[in-house]
Amino acid sequence: MKIVRIILLVLPLLFWSCDKEITRSIEEELPYKNAIIIGSNPAGAKIYIDGKNTGQVTPDTVLWLKTGEVKVTLKIDLYKDSSVTVSVNPKDTLQIFLDYTTNKTMFGHMYIDSNPRGAEIFLNDSSTNNVTPFKIVNLMPGYYRVRIKRSEHWDEEKIIPVKSIATTYADIQMTDSIYWVNLNSHRTDIPTDYLTSVAIEKGFIKWIGTLDKGLLIYDDRKWTLYDMSNSLLPDNKINYIYIDRVNTKWICTDYGLVKIENDKWTLYNTGNSGLPDNRISSVYNDETKIWIGTYSKGVVTFDGTVWNEYNTQNWPLPSNRITYLTQTWNAIWVCTDNGLLKYSDSTHIRVLNSANTMYPSAKSGCGFPTNKLITVAIDKIGKAWVGCARDDDKPGGLAYEKLVYFRCFPGKPSEEVFSIYVDLNDIKWIGSSANGLTKCVTSRYSETWTHYNTNNSKIGSNRIYSIAVDGNGHKWMASFDGGLIKYKGN
Amino acid sequence: MRNGIVLLLLLIISLMAASCEEDFNLKSDYKPRYSLNCIIRADTSQHTAVITRSYMVPGFDPYEYTDDPFVSGADIRLWYKDNVFFFRDSLIGREDTSRFKFPQKIYYLNDFTPVENDFMEIQAVLENGKTLQATTRIPRRIKWDSSSTFLLPIPGADKFDIAWLKNNNIGWFLLRLQLIYKRDGINSPSESAILPVRYDGDTPVFPQPTKNSGITFQWSAFERTIKAISENVQDKSKVIIYGVTVELLVFDESLSKYYSNLNGYMDDFTIRVDQNDFTNIEGGLGIFGSYIKQVTGMKIQSDYIHSLGYGVPN
Numbered sequence: 001m002k003i004v005r006i007i008l009l010v011l012p013l014l015f016w017s018c019d020k021e022i023t024r025s026i027e028e029e030l031p032y033k034n035a036i037i038i039g040s041n042p043a044g045a046k047i048y049i050d051g052k053n054t055g056q057v058t059p060d061t062v063l064w065l066k067t068g069e070v071k072v073t074l075k076i077d078l079y080k081d082s083s084v085t086v087s088v089n090p091k092d093t094l095q096i097f098l099d100y101t102t103n104k105t106m107f108g109h110m111y112i113d114s115n116p117r118g119a120e121i122f123l124n125d126s127s128t129n130n131v132t133p134f135k136i137v138n139l140m141p142g143y144y145r146v147r148i149k150r151s152e153h154w155d156e157e158k159i160i161p162v163k164s165i166a167t168t169y170a171d172i173q174m175t176d177s178i179y180w181v182n183l184n185s186h187r188t189d190i191p192t193d194y195l196t197s198v199a200i201e202k203g204f205i206k207w208i209g210t211l212d213k214g215l216l217i218y219d220d221r222k223w224t225l226y227d228m229s230n231s232l233l234p235d236n237k238i239n240y241i242y243i244d245r246v247n248t249k250w251i252c253t254d255y256g257l258v259k260i261e262n263d264k265w266t267l268y269n270t271g272n273s274g275l276p277d278n279r280i281s282s283v284y285n286d287e288t289k290i291w292i293g294t295y296s297k298g299v300v301t302f303d304g305t306v307w308n309e310y311n312t313q314n315w316p317l318p319s320n321r322i323t324y325l326t327q328t329w330n331a332i333w334v335c336t337d338n339g340l341l342k343y344s345d346s347t348h349i350r351v352l353n354s355a356n357t358m359y360p361s362a363k364s365g366c367g368f369p370t371n372k373l374i375t376v377a378i379d380k381i382g383k384a385w386v387g388c389a390r391d392d393d394k395p396g397g398l399a400y401e402k403l404v405y406f407r408c409f410p411g412k413p414s415e416e417v418f419s420i421y422v423d424l425n426d427i428k429w430i431g432s433s434a435n436g437l438t439k440c441v442t443s444r445y446s447e448t449w450t451h452y453n454t455n456n457s458k459i460g461s462n463r464i465y466s467i468a469v470d471g472n473g474h475k476w477m478a479s480f481d482g483g484l485i486k487y488k489g490n
Numbered sequence: 491m492r493n494g495i496v497l498l499l500l501l502i503i504s505l506m507a508a509s510c511e512e513d514f515n516l517k518s519d520y521k522p523r524y525s526l527n528c529i530i531r532a533d534t535s536q537h538t539a540v541i542t543r544s545y546m547v548p549g550f551d552p553y554e555y556t557d558d559p560f561v562s563g564a565d566i567r568l569w570y571k572d573n574v575f576f577f578r579d580s581l582i583g584r585e586d587t588s589r590f591k592f593p594q595k596i597y598y599l600n601d602f603t604p605v606e607n608d609f610m611e612i613q614a615v616l617e618n619g620k621t622l623q624a625t626t627r628i629p630r631r632i633k634w635d636s637s638s639t640f641l642l643p644i645p646g647a648d649k650f651d652i653a654w655l656k657n658n659n660i661g662w663f664l665l666r667l668q669l670i671y672k673r674d675g676i677n678s679p680s681e682s683a684i685l686p687v688r689y690d691g692d693t694p695v696f697p698q699p700t701k702n703s704g705i706t707f708q709w710s711a712f713e714r715t716i717k718a719i720s721e722n723v724q725d726k727s728k729v730i731i732y733g734v735t736v737e738l739l740v741f742d743e744s745l746s747k748y749y750s751n752l753n754g755y756m757d758d759f760t761i762r763v764d765q766n767d768f769t770n771i772e773g774g775l776g777i778f779g780s781y782i783k784q785v786t787g788m789k790i791q792s793d794y795i796h797s798l799g800y801g802v803p804n
Contacts, residue, residue, distance in 0.1 A: 031619040055574025064619045
C-alpha cells in the first residue's frame with residue numbers, strides 16, 4: 001500500500017517535470033499560382049486588377065492572383081475602359097479576350113469644319129464624298145489623317161484623334177493660294193527650306209540656290225536638284241545665281257564659279273583660271289566681259305581670254321570684300337563692306353559711304369545707315385537704292401538716292417536688307433532679315449510702305465534673301481527658313 | 491521490502507531524469523525570410539533594390555556563409571502616379587571580396603525621377619509567389635532658416651549654425667558640410683574635407699542623423715580643419731579655397747523612423763531596436779524609403795583665407 005502511494009505521488013511529478021510551454025510561429029502559407037491569360041484586339045491594352053495598374057499590357061498572363069473574385073479592367077488609349085469580374089481558383093487558368101473592333105459601344109465620331117467651308121474631306125487618303133462642315137459617325141477609336149481640299153487653297157492635313165462615345169471637333173484653317181504660295185518642305189518635295197538665291201530663266205524656270213543642298217531648278221511642276229554628287233558643283237552652298245541675257249547661268253560658290261551654258265558646265269577656280277579667290281559673291285555679264293565679285297580679292301573681269309583684277313591697290317575700291325555687284329545705267333555698282341563704288345568709266349568713278357551720302361545740313365539719320373552694303377538696285381530714274389547690314393551697334397537698313405544725297409531708313413524694313421527689286425512700275429520690292437517682303441511706292445516727297453510678314457499675311461517666312469520676278473509679274477522669293485515663296489499681288 | 495522501495499524510487503528518479511532529457515540546439519529550424527531594401531532618391535533617375543534571404547551557417551559565425559544570399563528572379567514593380575515601373579536585374583562589381591567572391595547582384599530602375607511629396611508603392615513578387623511590399627512618400631523640400639550662417643567667419647563668434655525649417659515633426663535629417671579646395675594651384679584636382687561639428691580630443695565628431703532643425707558647428711573645429719588641409723604642403727599660397735558645400739538629406743517617414751529607432755525615441759513608449767529588426771516591408775524584412783538632397787553653398791571671406799596664407803579663385 002505504501003508503495004502504491006509513493007508511485008501515485010511520483011508519477012504526476014514525472015509528467016509535470018517534463019511539461020514545458022512551446023510557442024510555434026504560424027506556418028506561412030505561400031500563395032497559389034493563380035493566373036489569368038488576358039488578350040485583346042487591338043493588343044496593348046493596360047491591365048488593371050482590382051483597380052490597380054499591373055504595368056502589364058495585353059497579351060500577357062497575370063500571376064499570383066488571390067483566390068476568389070477579381071475585377072479585371074482593360075484600358076487602351078482612346079477606347080472606353082472595359083471591366084469584367086471573374087472567379088479565380090488554383091485549378092483553372094482563366095482566359096479573357098476582348099475584341100474592341102466588334103464592339104459598337106466603342107465607336108466615336110468626328111466633326112470637321114474648315115475656314116472657308118466647302119472643302120472636300122479625305123479620311124486616311126480616301127474621299128468621304130462630303131464637304132465641310134460634316135460629321136462622320138461610328139468610327140473606331142484611333143488617330144485619323146484628315147485631308148481637306150478646296151480650290152484656290154492649299155490642301156490641309158491634320159491628325160485627328162477619335163475617342164469612344166465622344167465627338168472630336170476639328171476646325172481647320174485653310175490658306176489661300178491666290179496671292180501667296182509657300183513652297184516649303186512640308187508641302188512640296190523641295191529638299192530644304194533654307195534658300196540663298198533665286199533667278200528666273202525664260203520667264204518661268206526658277207533657279208534656286210540653297211544653303212547646303214546644292215542647286216535647285218523648279219519649272220512649276222517638278223524639282224530638279226544638282227549637287228556635288230551629280231554635277232560639277234564644287235560645293236552644295238550656293239552664294240548667288242545670275243542668268244545673263246543669253247540664258248547662261250552663273251553659279252557663285254565658296255569654291256569657285258560655275259558657268260552653265262546650255263547643258264555644258266564649266267568650273268572656274270584659282271587652280272584653272274585667273275580667279276584670285278575661290279569665294280565668289282556675285283557676277284554680272286555686260287556682254288563684253290564678265291564682272292566677278294570675290295569675298296577677299298576685289299573685282300575680277302574676264303573677256304573670254306584675259307583675266308583682270310581690280311582691288312584696293314589698283315582701283316578706288318573701298319574694300320576688297322565684295323558683297324554684290326551689278327550693272328545698270330551704264331555703270332557698274334559694287335557693294336563692299338566699306339561703301340559703294342559706282343564705276344562708269346575711268347574718268348567717272350565715285351565711292352559712296354555713310355559720310356558722303358548724308359545731307360550736309362543733317363546731323364544724323366541720313367546717308368547710308370552703315371557702310372556694310374549688301375545690295376543695290378537702280379530705279380526707273382537712275383537713282384540708287386541700297387540695302388545695308390548691321391555694323392556693330394549701328395542697325396543697317398535702306399537708303400535711296402534723292403537729288404544728290406540719300407534718304408535713309410535705319411532699321412527699316414528691318415536691321416538688314418538683303419535684296420531690292422525694282423519692277424516695271426518702279427515699285428521697289430525689298431527683302432529683309434526680319435520683316436518679310438516690303439513694298440515701297442515713292443512719290444515726290446514721301447514713301448508708302450507696305451510690309452508683308454508672317455503676322456499680317458500668308459508669307460511663309462520673314463527672312464527674304466533674294467527676289468526675282470517671272471513673266472507674269474509674280475514675285476518669287478528665296479527665304480532662309482520658309483522655302484520658296486511666290487507672291488501674285490502687285 | 492525497504493530495499494525494494496529504495497530501488498523503486500531510484501528507478502522512478504532515473505526515469506524522471508531521462509524523460510526530461512532532450513537534445514538542445516541553439517539553432518531553430520531554418521525557415522527562409524526575405525528582405526527587400528530600396529531607397530529612392532529624388533535627385534537622381536537611377537535607383538536600385540536588393541532582395542536577400544536569410545541563411546543557415548554551418549557553425550555560429552555568420553561570416554562562414556559565403557554563398558550568395560541575393561534572391562534572383564523577383565518581379566519588382568514600383569507604382570507612381572498610376573504608372574508602373576519595372577526593375578531589371580544586373581551585376582555590379584563588389585569592392586570588398588573578402589567574404590563574397592562574386593559580383594554583387596542588384597535590381598535597377600533607370601529614367602525615373604520622382605517629385606517631392608509624391609507617393610510611391612513597391613511590390614516584389616518572388617518566384618515562389620512570396621510578396622514583399624511597402625510604400626513611401628518623397629519628403630518635401632525644406633527652406634533654410636534665416637539664422638543659418640552662409641558667410642564665414644562670423645566676427646567674434648566661436649560657433650556657427652546651419653538651420654532649416656521643418657515640414658513636420660517626424661522627419662529626420664543628415665547634414666554634411668564639405669570644404670572645397672585645391673592643394674596645388676588652379677590646375678590641380680579639387681579636393682574636399684568634411685567639416686566636423688567639434689573635436690573630442692583629437693577625434694573629429696561629424697554630424698549624425700538628427701530630428702532637430704539645425705546643427706551648431708564649433709568655429710575651432712572649422713579652423714582646425716581648414717588649417718589641416720595644408721599639412722605637408724610646402725607652398726601654402728598654392729592652396730585655393732573655393733568655399734563650403736552644404737548638403738542636407740531630408741528623409742521620408744520610413745527612413746526617419748529607422749534612424750529614430752536606432753538613435754532616439756519617437757515618444758515615451760518607443761524602444762530602441764537593432765538595425766536588422768527595423769522594417770517597413772509588409773511580408774518580410776528590410777526598408778523601403780526615400781530622401782531628397784538639398785545643396786547650397788557657404789562662402790568664406792577672402793581676407794580670412796589670405797590670413798591663413800591660402801589663395802582664392804580669380
